[in-house]
Structures are given as structure tokens and as C-alpha cells.
Amino acid sequence: MSDPKNGVTGSLEDYLEAILRILGTSSVARVRDIADNLQVSPASVTPAMKRLAELDLIRYSKRSYIELTEKGAGIARRTAARHRLLSRFLTEILGTESTQAEEDACAMEHHLSDSSMERLAAFFEFIAACPELGRLLESGFGSCLEGLDQLGSRCSKAVCPIIDTGCGEEQGDLSSLAELPPGCSGTIARIKGGRADRRSLIDMGFIQGVEVTMDRPGSDELPCIVRLDGYRLDIPLSAALIVLLRRVDVTGGGSA
Amino acid sequence: MSDPKNGVTGSLEDYLEAILRILGTSSVARVRDIADNLQVSPASVTPAMKRLAELDLIRYSKRSYIELTEKGAGIARRTAARHRLLSRFLTEILGTESTQAEEDACAMEHHLSDSSMERLAAFFEFIAACPELGRLLESGFGSCLEGLDQLGSRCSKAVCPIIDTGCGEEQGDLSSLAELPPGCSGTIARIKGGRADRRSLIDMGFIQGVEVTMDRPGSDELPCIVRLDGYRLDIPLSAALIVLLRRVDVTGGGSA
DNA sequence: TATTTCTGTTAGATGAATCTAACAATAATA
DNA sequence: TATTATTGTTAGATTCATCTAACAGAAATA
Numbered sequence: 001m002s003d004p005k006n007g008v009t010g011s012l013e014d015y016l017e018a019i020l021r022i023l024g025t026s027s028v029a030r031v032r033d034i035a036d037n038l039q040v041s042p043a044s045v046t047p048a049m050k051r052l053a054e055l056d057l058i059r060y061s062k063r064s065y066i067e068l069t070e071k072g073a074g075i076a077r078r079t080a081a082r083h084r085l086l087s088r089f090l091t092e093i094l095g096t097e098s099t100q101a102e103e104d105a106c107a108m109e110h111h112l113s114d115s116s117m118e119r120l121a122a123f124f125e126f127i128a129a130c131p132e133l134g135r136l137l138e139s140g141f142g143s144c145l146e147g148l149d150q151l152g153s154r155c156s157k158a159v160c161p162i163i164d165t166g167c168g169e170e171q172g173d174l175s176s177l178a179e180l181p182p183g184c185s186g187t188i189a190r191i192k193g194g195r196a197d198r199r200s201l202i203d204m205g206f207i208q209g210v211e212v213t214m215d216r217p218g219s220d221e222l223p224c225i226v227r228l229d230g231y232r233l234d235i236p237l238s239a240a241l242i243v244l245l246r247r248v249d250v251t252g253g254g255s256a
Numbered sequence: 257m258s259d260p261k262n263g264v265t266g267s268l269e270d271y272l273e274a275i276l277r278i279l280g281t282s283s284v285a286r287v288r289d290i291a292d293n294l295q296v297s298p299a300s301v302t303p304a305m306k307r308l309a310e311l312d313l314i315r316y317s318k319r320s321y322i323e324l325t326e327k328g329a330g331i332a333r334r335t336a337a338r339h340r341l342l343s344r345f346l347t348e349i350l351g352t353e354s355t356q357a358e359e360d361a362c363a364m365e366h367h368l369s370d371s372s373m374e375r376l377a378a379f380f381e382f383i384a385a386c387p388e389l390g391r392l393l394e395s396g397f398g399s400c401l402e403g404l405d406q407l408g409s410r411c412s413k414a415v416c417p418i419i420d421t422g423c424g425e426e427q428g429d430l431s432s433l434a435e436l437p438p439g440c441s442g443t444i445a446r447i448k449g450g451r452a453d454r455r456s457l458i459d460m461g462f463i464q465g466v467e468v469t470m471d472r473p474g475s476d477e478l479p480c481i482v483r484l485d486g487y488r489l490d491i492p493l494s495a496a497l498i499v500l501l502r503r504v505d506v507t508g509g510g511s512a
Numbered sequence: 513t514a515t516t517t518c519t520g521t522t523a524g525a526t527g528a529a530t531c532t533a534a535c536a537a538t539a540a541t542a
Numbered sequence: 543t544a545t546t547a548t549t550g551t552t553a554g555a556t557t558c559a560t561c562t563a564a565c566a567g568a569a570a571t572a
Contacts, residue, residue: 115353120350124465129446
């Protein structure tokens, strides 16, 4: 039923991955090493080894050293590869801090499908093979992200189209959500402003590409009411001001 | 201890998200709707509602309609935003098939940290704001990925640097892993060949940017032994032939 | 050899998330 | 109103993953 991978749960994948990691440096893997490696009590390791042995993924008998079977090593390597791929995407492309990236990757590695994994690997190859793209990401997005790290600070406007005014070649096309007349819709192009403001809007679902409709424009005292993905949301005018939209479906009046 | 988000587990996030989703179309959320929405038995919903109510994330009493509190709606929206972000990354950037992307996103949404999420949102804004990048991804990576879908087929060589010969402007710099002399290392640049071959190499950890060292070159009958991340691996010569490397640390002899 | 220490195992408990089957409350229909 | 769905709840079981505490086996040391 909810048996994802023939009985191999995320936790078991972690054990396999740990065994592979240990065998990379030590010549043998013992229960103790695995427990330390996964920050788990040795008492938790034994039953996991039993299950892995039943599934023919390790060779194990009471008190013996632990070895991976071919099948187990395959799963271990695949899991490790997923982990590395995700962690590299987070650090190298998105610029997530490495401790955090490890943690995210550790949790997500069990849920990335084969086909997405294959594509993510291709993505890295593509970036590496395409110097133009690499340059764009590094000089453009990369230096913009540095700005994200210094809380609330703004990054080099010349380079970063995201925070604050930015280079935005199509700045002219964009208007603030606050200016959207009632009944009209727009697609979110980007969120201006400091980190905290951005984050709280993103948390509410204000993400590039998503359509917003204005239900009731706000004032200084009255929050705007908008629809996002069909959900009604109240946001203060100050928040609406920093959401930049590309207008679609201009049925109502036209504003500046 | 291992309490990630103040008692709100991944499963509870799913329930909150489902409630938000239901309230987007229906005017009320009932146990039945939630059960249907999450493909879960109604008997599983009741205890979940109790826990959510205890945590002050929904308003609920026996047999009542279910409403989100402000706090609960916040978590629900954040989870939905993560979901959308991941699912869009998978479909729009990586080109994963949408059913699969949904599934992956559903599982990963509980594990993406705030900071990675923030950066992923910025990534979308950056791509949208940078027409050059958008074009590159779409015409280059995008059309290359189409090739991935037709099993084993090759995509337009003019445009795709990944599969087969590709445009590879720096083709000259690259040499096959099979040609790497013993003791020498290289960094993986890309994997040539059909989909199945690529996938099995990726599964073993052959991913762009990773360093490989040759332990023992192979022959038609004898597999190569290489080291990847410190792990020893045997691969058939035919597989080594399609791994393209950028050489580093040329201590040994020089090959063509 | 006897003792101590380290390592691994077992037993038993806990908590999360689910299920089925039986029951209760409500709503719809005859 | 009486009967029949439909909907929600409870009880009880299961599975997974973990823990602590107690014990057993092996190795190191006295």
C-alpha cells in the first residue's frame, strides 16, 4: 500500500547511507559507528540491521561486522547521490548556508523521484557546460543572494533585479499590488523590500508567477483583501506596496 | 528534542494544507472532505483534528465544521507556498512530469527550510526578471530535457550540451574516464549516452562536479575500479567511456 | 585468571500515524 | 414519524522508529 520502495523506508535508507559513509573511511562498519554517525542509540541500530538483513541489503548476523550487499550498496549510493545533488543545489545555486543545506538535503533525499533526480543532475551538467549561464547565475543571482544574508540590507542595485529597485529592465511594465483596481488581476513579478517583509509575503504564497486578484483595495487603516489561488487574504497596504505585478486582464479602470 | 516545528509534524501540516485547499472552494471544511482530500480514512482525521485543536491551529469541537485559526492558516499557507515552489521548480525548471512533480513536492514540502524557501522564491524572481537567463534555460536546457523524455533518444545536438556529443564548446578539454591513467583524478563534466546508461551512472554518484580517481583502468573483460568520494566502485569499461572528465592533478602520464 | 570496560542485544515503553469494525448522531427520505 | 443513508467518533490493533534500562559477550587490563 503505502510501501514506497519495496519496504525500504527513509530511515532504512539513512542506515544504508551511513554504512556506506563509514566504509569510505574505516575498513569495517560496527553498530557503534552507525549509532554515532546517525546520532541514534545503539539499541535502535540492532533492529534496523535485522530488517536490512531480511531485505538482503546487508550481510549481518548477531555481533558481526556489517557489510553491504550489492543491492544495499546500490541503494546507499543512490541515496548519497540524491543527498549530494540536493545539497549542492541548495548551496551552489540557491546559496543556502551549508549547515542548513545539509539538514534540508538529509530530509528531502528520501523523497526525490528518480526522474527528478535525473533532471537535477542534467541541470548541473547544463550549467557547467554553458559558461554564459554560469556567469549569469553567479554574478547576477549569486551577488543578489549575498544581499539576502545581511538581514534587511540591499544588494548592489546594478546587478540584482530582486531586492529594492534593482536593474529591472522591464521596471516600467510593473505596478504595485496596492495600485491594482478592484476586480483586476496581475501576476506577481517580484517582491521588493527588506528580508522580513519579503519573507512574510512569500510565506503567504506571494511568489513570482502566481496570479493575484484585488477584491478590495486598502487604505492606511484598512487592509487590502486579495485572492491568491482562490484563497482570500488580508494584507496591510504597506505589504501590498512592495508586491510588483505584471498586469493581466485589464478589465476595470487604468491606474498609473 | 526531535520536535521540528513546535509539535507540528509533517502529517499535521498536510491536514492544515488540505483544510486551506478545501476552504478555497467550499465554504466549510468537514471531516469527510479532509479524508477524501488526503486519501485517508475518516477515522484518521478525527484524532488529527484533536491534536490541531490542542495546538490552537484550528477551531474544532466534536462534530463541528472545521476552521483555521490565524496561526493555523499561516502554517497552511506557508506549506502550500513551499509546495507550489517545489512543484514549479520541478516542472518549470527541471521539466519533471507534473504528476511526479506533485508527488515529489508533496513529500519534500515539509523539509524545505525557511531560508532555502526564501532563496528558491528569489530564484524564480531572478529568472523572470532576467530575460537572458529565461531564454537560455528554455531553449537550452528545456529542449535538451525533451530529449530525456523520449527514452534513449537524443535531443537536438545544436542546442543540448548534455546528451551525446552536444554543442559542448569546451568539448576539447574533456576526456573520457576510461582514458584516465591510474592514480589520476578528474572532475566529472557530464555523462554522455542514452538515458538508461546515464541514470545508472548518476545513481552510483557520477554527478557533474564530483571528483573521480582511477584505481585500475579496465579492459573489455575487466571492469575499471575508481574512487568516488572515497568509495571504491567497479564499473564496466563501457560505462567509463561515457563519463566525460575535466582532468585535474595530472601527475601520471598523459593520454590523448 | 579476575576484573573492568566497551560493545551489542534484548525487553519493554512511548509516540506518531495509520487502519478496520463497530457504534452514535445527524440528515434525508419515505 | 419511522426508516434509511450519511457522517463522525470511538475502540482496538498495527507498523515504524525511537528510547531507556538491564543484561550478555568480548577485549583490555590488572
